[in-house]
Amino acid sequence: MRTRPIAVPAALAALLLLAACGGAGGGGGGDGKRESTTCSVDTVSMEVGPASVAPAAGDTGEVPVGFTNQSAACTLDGFPEVRLAGAGDSATVEVPPAEGATAQKLTLAKGESASFTLTYERGAPGEGAFDAEELRVELSGARSFRWTYGPVAADGPSGHKISVSAYQQAGD
Structure with missing residues (x-):
């Protein structure tokens, strides 16, 4: 045999x-699974606030930005790309990641949410503070929101006291 x-x-x-x-x-x-693509402004709903506004120069404020995926699964990787723009786009400030923050990769299924937070110090007008009028969030495209939280304090000759957190999963 x-x-x-x-x-x-x-x-x-x-x-x-x-x-x-x-x-x-x-x-x-x-296998029925779909590969996710990068999230974009076209596939997520986005909202700013409610903010914890810095009431006076020298105070710290926080502005949350939340979004919900409205389409097929998508990913967020690295840090949010955020800019502040002055009157008539005369100047822009790129918002750096918060010191010590660690980026993470998130995958959002349809209906899932994520957020990030801008932390800033309010500045006094005329002391090198950036008088922002617009907040721009870039996510494979750009979406703009009105900045109503006052001027952002200067941080030395070329920087400003504002930073962005890493993406965080929101909800359950």
Whole structure:
């Protein structure tokens, strides 16, 4: 009586399993999962606030920005790209990540939400403070919101006292 080596049936079973799942590369999508793409302003609803406004020069304020995915799964990776713009786009300030913050990659299914927070120090007009009029959030496109939280304090000759947190999963 002749016996077959165990490796032949195992290899055949693995080959059949790969064929049923759409191949070894995973690009076939035969398992029902869809690969996520980068979230964009076209696929998420976005809202700013309610903010904890800095009432006077030297005070610290926080402005949350939340968004909900309205489409197929999408990812957020790295830090939010945020800019403040002055009157008539005369000047812009790129908002850097908060010191010590760690970026994370999030995948949002349809209906899931995430947020980030801007932390700023209110400045006194005329003391190097940036008088922002618009907040721009760039997420594979840009969406703009009115900045009503006062001037942002100067931080030395070329910076301003504002930073952005990493993306955070919101909700359950």
